Amino acid sequence: MSDLIQTFVNGLMLGSVLALVAVGLTVIYGVVDIVNFAHGEFVMAGMYATFVASSQFGFDPLLAMPVSAAVVGLIGVLSFFTFVRPAMRGTLLSQIFVTFGLMIFMRGVAQTLFGSNFETIQGAWLSSQRITIGDIVMPGPQLAAAVGSLVCTGAIGWFIYRTTTGKALQATSQDPDAALMMGINPNKMFGLAWLIGGASTGVAAALVANYQPVHPNVGLAFGLTAFVIVALGGFGSIGGAFLAAFAVGMLENFSAFYGDSAYKQVWIFGLFILVMLFRPQGLLGRA
Amino acid sequence: MNVNGLPQGSSVWGMVRQYLPWVLFLGFFALYPIVFDSPSDHTLGIKMMWFAIAATGWNMLGGFAGQISLGHATFFGVGAYAVALADEYEWNPWLAMILGMGVAAIIAVIIGWPVFRLKGHYFTIATIGTGEIAFLLVRNSEFLGGTEGFLMRSDEGFLNFYWGGRQKWEFYYLGFVLLLLAVVSTVMISKSRMGYYLQAIRNNQEAASSLGVPIAKYKQLAFIYSAVFVSIAGSYFAQQLQFAGPDEAFSLDTSIRITIIAVIGGVLSKWGPMIGAIVFLFLSEWTNIRFGGNGFDLVIFGFIVMVMAAFEPNGLIGLGNRFAHLLEKAKS
Numbered sequence: 318m319s320d321l322i323q324t325f326v327n328g329l330m331l332g333s334v335l336a337l338v339a340v341g342l343t344v345i346y347g348v349v350d351i352v353n354f355a356h357g358e359f360v361m362a363g364m365y366a367t368f369v370a371s372s373q374f375g376f377d378p379l380l381a382m383p384v385s386a387a388v389v390g391l392i393g394v395l396s397f398f399t400f401v402r403p404a405m406r407g408t409l410l411s412q413i414f415v416t417f418g419l420m421i422f423m424r425g426v427a428q429t430l431f432g433s434n435f436e437t438i439q440g441a442w443l444s445s446q447r448i449t450i451g452d453i454v455m456p457g458p459q460l461a462a463a464v465g466s467l468v469c470t471g472a473i474g475w476f477i478y479r480t481t482t483g484k485a486l487q488a489t490s491q492d493p494d495a496a497l498m499m500g501i502n503p504n505k506m507f508g509l510a511w512l513i514g515g516a517s518t519g520v521a522a523a524l525v526a527n528y529q530p531v532h533p534n535v536g537l538a539f540g541l542t543a544f545v546i547v548a549l550g551g552f553g554s555i556g557g558a559f560l561a562a563f564a565v566g567m568l569e570n571f572s573a574f575y576g577d578s579a580y581k582q583v584w585i586f587g588l589f590i591l592v593m594l595f596r597p598q599g600l601l602g603r604a
Numbered sequence: 605m606n607v608n609g610l611p612q613g614s615s616v617w618g619m620v621r622q623y624l625p626w627v628l629f630l631g632f633f634a635l636y637p638i639v640f641d642s643p644s645d646h647t648l649g650i651k652m653m654w655f656a657i658a659a660t661g662w663n664m665l666g667g668f669a670g671q672i673s674l675g676h677a678t679f680f681g682v683g684a685y686a687v688a689l690a691d692e693y694e695w696n697p698w699l700a701m702i703l704g705m706g707v708a709a710i711i712a713v714i715i716g717w718p719v720f721r722l723k724g725h726y727f728t729i730a731t732i733g734t735g736e737i738a739f740l741l742v743r744n745s746e747f748l749g750g751t752e753g754f755l756m757r758s759d760e761g762f763l764n765f766y767w768g769g770r771q772k773w774e775f776y777y778l779g780f781v782l783l784l785l786a787v788v789s790t791v792m793i794s795k796s797r798m799g800y801y802l803q804a805i806r807n808n809q810e811a812a813s814s815l816g817v818p819i820a821k822y823k824q825l826a827f828i829y830s831a832v833f834v835s836i837a838g839s840y841f842a843q844q845l846q847f848a849g850p851d852e853a854f855s856l857d858t859s860i861r862i863t864i865i866a867v868i869g870g871v872l873s874k875w876g877p878m879i880g881a882i883v884f885l886f887l888s889e890w891t892n893i894r895f896g897g898n899g900f901d902l903v904i905f906g907f908i909v910m911v912m913a914a915f916e917p918n919g920l921i922g923l924g925n926r927f928a929h930l931l932e933k934a935k936s
Contacts, residue, residue, distance in 0.1 A: 352725040403914040409724055413672050414867055415913035421860065422906025428899025533899065537856065541736060544729045552725070579744050586733035590718050593730060597721060 319452035324574045325567070326453055330463040332566025334521055337466035338539055339546040339558040340473055341518040345393075347553030348490045348510035351401060354416040357540020358423035359515055363389045363522025364531035365427060371438045371526075378441045378527045379461070385526075386519035392423075393515025394508050401511075402504070420540075427533040435530040443527050458527035465524045469517055474555060476513075486510060490553065541582070542569075545589045551599030561600060564588075617935075621928065625875050632882075633780055637773040646772035650844050652885045653779030654837045659865040659877030660786040661833025666863065667871030668794060669826040670806030672728045675715070675735030677858035679708040679831040681742060681850070683838025687765070688754035688848035697758065697765035701839040708835035712828045720823050723809065732856065739854040753849025756842070765843050779840055783878075786833050790874050793829070802826055834862065864905050867912060870919030879920050 342356045353359070366388040370381035396419050404415035446457030477483040488496040489506035497503055529535070546565050550557025565585055572584040592599070636649050658680060665671050686704025687697045719730040742748050758766035767775040793799050801822045804812035813819050842848040852858070861884075869880025884905070891901040916922045 352729070354728075400910045400914040407913070407917050408670075410670065410672065410871065411913045411917045413725065413728055413913075414917070415910055417674075417860075417863070418906050418909030418911075418913055420906070421864065421902050422910060425899045425902025425904070425906055429895075429903060432898065541732060545733070548726060548729055577744070580740060583737050583740050586737050589733055590730060593722055593726070594718050597726070 320574070323453050324570050326455060327459075328567035328570040329563065330455070330459045330566075331569060332563035333463040333466040333470070334525060335542060335546060335566055336559050336562035337470050337521040338518055339543045339550070339562050340470050340555055341514040341521070342543045343547045343550070343553055343555060343558045344473065344477070344517075345510050345514035346547065347555075348486055349397070349401070349405070349507045351405065351412055351416065352544075352552075353419075353514065354413070354540070355396075355420035355423055355536075356514075356518065356543050357536030357538070358420050358427075359389050359392065359518040359536070360522045360525070360539040361427060361531065361533065361536035362392055362423060363519040364526040364529075364535060365431060365436075366519070367523040367526040368436050368438055368531055371441070372436075378438055378523055379443065381526075382465075382520055382523040385523035386516040389519030389522065390512045390516035393511035397508055397511040402507070420536075424533050424536070431533065433533055435532045437530040438526055441527050456528070458524075462521075462524035462527065466521055469520050470559065473513060473517055477555065482509070538582070542585065545585055549589060549592055549599055551601045554599065554601045557599055557601030617932065629875060629878055630784075633783070633878075637776045643770060643772050646776050647844075648885060648889065649776045650772065650779055650840075652881050653776065653783055654841045654844070655861075655865050655881035655884060656878045657779065657783050657786050657840065658834050658837035658862045659869070659880055660783070660790060660874070661830045661837065662862045663830070663866045663871055663874075663877050664790060664793065664802075664833075665823075665826045665830040666866060667873075667876065668799065668806065669802040669823055671720075671823060671826070672863075673731040673827075673830075674728055674856065674859045674863060675731030675733070675738075676830070676834050676862050677854050677856065678711065678715070678735050678738040679834040680838035680841070680858055680862070681738065681848075681854035682708045682711060683835030683840075684842035684848040684853040685742070685748060685754075685838075686835070687839045687842050688749075688756055691756040691758060692754055696763070697839070697843060698763070701765070701836065704835050704839055705832045708831040709828045712831035713824065716824045716827045720820060720827075732859075735854075735856060735859055739850060739856070742854050743850040749849070751850060753847065753852070756846040756848070758843065758846060765839075766846070775844060782836055782840060786836075787874060787878075789829075794874065798822060798825065864909060867909055868905070868919055870921030872918045873921040876919055876921045883920065 338356070338360060341359070342353055345351065345353050363385040366385040367378050367381045370376040370384045371378055376384070400415050400419070404411040441458065443457040443461050448455045448457070448460060477486055485496065485501045486506050486509065488499065488501055489503050493503040496506070542565060546561045547558050549564065550559070550561035565588075568584055568588060569581045572578075572581045637646055640646075640649065658676075662673070662676050665673055683701065683704045686700045686707065689695075690697050690700030715734045719727055719734060722730050743751055758764050760767055760771065762774075801812070801817050804815070804817050805819050805823060809819055838853060842853070845852075865880040865884045866877045867880070868883055869878065870876030887904055888901045891904060912919050916926075918925070
């Protein structure tokens with residue numbers, strides 16, 4: 318029984334981190350109408366930023382969080398204004414290939430700068446902490462990642478639904494031309510969406526770097542899982558992504574608990590394809 | 605203004621533009637092993653052949669029909685594993701390749717059923733999903749060699765689909781014939797009713813559908829065609845390397861590589877995948893020598909793909925066409 322509860326708690330903790338990564342992806346898609354195929358590489362970049370801040374400058378990964386957020390947010394804004402914006406005028410092909418190219422580019426840069434080795438952050442304060450309730454163990458890094466992600470996801474939700482700028486973002490998402498006539502500069506809003514999407518992913522990456530080693534291809538699993546979550550929840554839907562993230566977190570932990578953990582991705586993609594067959598717009602997506 | 609004095613000077617220019625690529629590409633590929641005459645050059649040439657065959661196959665679906673698949677490693681893997689299993693159980697590799705083509709077609713139908721219900725980005729993500737499922741299933745299957753894959757020991761000769769050492773040029777020309785098959789069939793399809801249907805689907809699926817184009821059927825046909833040719837490339841690849849493993853054949857990296865080749869060359873033209881294969885091979889070898897294969901080739905390819913997507917979606921062929929256009933303007 319306590320095994321089951323432990324698996325459930327692990328699923329919750331994983332789900333909250335995945336939620337933050339996926340919310341970053343869905344904000345970009347919702348506002349800019351572009352799928353960021355490099356989103357997993359955004360996570361990778363944030364983890365490397367955290368790793369460098371901790372190994373070169375002695376920052377604890379927790380303190381490196383703003384650094385990681387700034388680095389990835391900047392990458393997002395830069396890639397938008399250099400390549401994504403011209404590609405938006407092009408066909409669907411251009412729109413897919415531009416972030417696909419960014420993904421390859423970022424992997425290449427990581428491999429060139431850091432090599433292909435697995436790098437682990439040493440001596441993080443959190444790694445010696447843990448909370449135990451009965452038989453249930455919550456390691457510090459994972460718990461902090463879960464709590465931090467929930468707070469950050471909540472902050473993004475608050476910003477988008479409760480502030481004037483957030484409402485301008487929503488307006489741009491619904492109709493950029495109409496937003497322009499209301500005095501909103503759509504390009505600014507697009508850039509802001511990339512900034513939010515990047516920075517929130519950077520926060521998630523710094524939290525994850527506490528307990529997971531980083532290497533140039535680490536983004537693949539995050540990116541794929543984030544696509545699945547966002548597609549499950551309905552592209553552009555923050556609430557949908559939030560729910561789907563927990564569903565995927567649970568599925569990943571329970572499938573590993575009952576079966577072979579090598580197949581957990583098979584279950585996630587299987588669920589994705591099943592949902593696509595019966596509800597192609599996702600759980601909370603607009604048809 | 606007509607400077608040539610011919611009644612329709614532009615038609616000569618038009619003929620040149622129509623047949624020049626055939627002469628250039630076929631001439632280049634036909635002469636390559638004669639000009640570059642060492643076994644290591646021939647190995648590179650063989651690589652160029654399987655790049656070009658795979659990207660040409662991919663392009664029928666990704667370029668002509670506009671359905672961007674990032675899951676074609678599955679079919680590459682099917683082709684590679686077909687000949688690897690043939691080697692393991694001492695069947696004939698040629699029969700295995702043909703069997704692999706059939707299996708690839710069947711898998712394309714099975715995968716096509718769910719993924720073609722999706723459009724645009726959703727379709728691309730779903731193909732990543734099917735590709736990863738196939739990769740994980742193969743990697744964890746003992747019958748299919750698990751993470752290790754298969755080392756092969758083919759005898760040399762035509763019947764065994766393998767030539768080593770100084771005879772590699774025969775292997776090269778075999779690839780040349782397979783590539784010709786891919787290009788000629790692509791040209792025939794693109795000039796047929798199916799070609800125009802695919803173009804209509806790429807440009808506007810809803811409009812095509814409302815004009816009576818059976819979009820589901822034709823997307824599926826394009827998928828089967830591309831799966832079959834990518835599987836041929838996979839068989840050719842495994843016979844050459846005498847090896848088939850999950851990371852080399854079934855992984856997302858393989859799908860990405862096939863896609864990059866087509867995109868760099870230009871996805872709207874039948875020549876795109878070929879020029880992509882030449883440029884991809886040249887750049888990756890050059891960066892390997894110059895920078896020691898530490899991922900710098902990815903930096904270059906990623907950058908090129910981003911620039912192409914943003915400024916010239918039809919790749920190098922598109923750049924070439926712009927240049928030819930300028931020449932034409934300068935002439936008249």
